[in-house]
Amino acid sequence: MGSRKRIVVFASGGGSNFTQIQKAVEADKINADIVLLISNNPKAGAVKYASDHGIAVKIINGKRFPDPISYQDAFHEFIYPHEPDLLLLAGFMKLIPDSVVSKYNRKILNIHPALLPMFGGKGFYGMNVHRAVHAAGVKISGPTVHFVNEEYDAGPIIAQQAVPITVDDTPESIAAKVLVQEHKLYPEVVSAFCEDRIVWINNNAYIKD
Numbered sequence: 001m002g003s004r005k006r007i008v009v010f011a012s013g014g015g016s017n018f019t020q021i022q023k024a025v026e027a028d029k030i031n032a033d034i035v036l037l038i039s040n041n042p043k044a045g046a047v048k049y050a051s052d053h054g055i056a057v058k059i060i061n062g063k064r065f066p067d068p069i070s071y072q073d074a075f076h077e078f079i080y081p082h083e084p085d086l087l088l089l090a091g092f093m094k095l096i097p098d099s100v101v102s103k104y105n106r107k108i109l110n111i112h113p114a115l116l117p118m119f120g121g122k123g124f125y126g127m128n129v130h131r132a133v134h135a136a137g138v139k140i141s142g143p144t145v146h147f148v149n150e151e152y153d154a155g156p157i158i159a160q161q162a163v164p165i166t167v168d169d170t171p172e173s174i175a176a177k178v179l180v181q182e183h184k185l186y187p188e189v190v191s192a193f194c195e196d197r198i199v200w201i202n203n204n205a206y207i208k209d
């Protein structure tokens with residue numbers, strides 16, 4: 001196993017995925033430390049959780065950085081000193097600037113609450129995803145963890161977990177079932193990344209045992 005990795009997390013909301021990953025770090029199931037949380041929302045649950053657990057927090061939003069250049073620069077200024085090995089999007093509702101995506105190529109992960117490449121892309125976030133899944137009548141959904149590239153939800157897929165959908169399901173019940181699996185899948189993939197167990201074959205990413 002290589003050296004202990006350094007992780008920066010991005011979250012806008014309650015941060016239940018962030019919390020699960022942090023717990024896995026504390027339990028030594030992930031060979032890493034979370035060194036910084038970036039949020040656009042100072043009132044996010046994720047911000048409170050990070051502060052309560054001694055994790056540095058930086059806020060980047062259009063209010064603090066109204067000029068697009070200073071907004072983009074803020075990402076680099078805040079991230080760079082931490083020398084991260086991995087950036088994790090965990091319910092971050094803003095686009096990561098392209099310059100950050102290219103600088104940290106193959107080092108940014110996202111979790112999406114449906115089986116990509118279906119039900120992804122612009123507009124597919126939060127309950128919109130689960131409503132679309134329910135309306136389509138598909139019989140499985142589930143989380144996808146993928147690398148981030150310049151296009152929404154289109155980077156190389158690393159892992160997915162199927163969740164069955166039955167006649168009694170509603171968008172809300174699908175969201176709840178998928179979230180349970182998100183909390184298992186994301187820490188597993190982060191753990192694999194931090195143990196250098198992601199392999200690339202023809203630009204597709206796989207986890208090796």
Ligand code: GRF
Pocket residue numbers: 011013014015016017018090091092111112113126179182
């Ligand atoms: C999750 O459903 C995740 O798939 C999506 O945003 C949501 C974040 O939830 N990208 P939480 O803030 O981690 O609870």
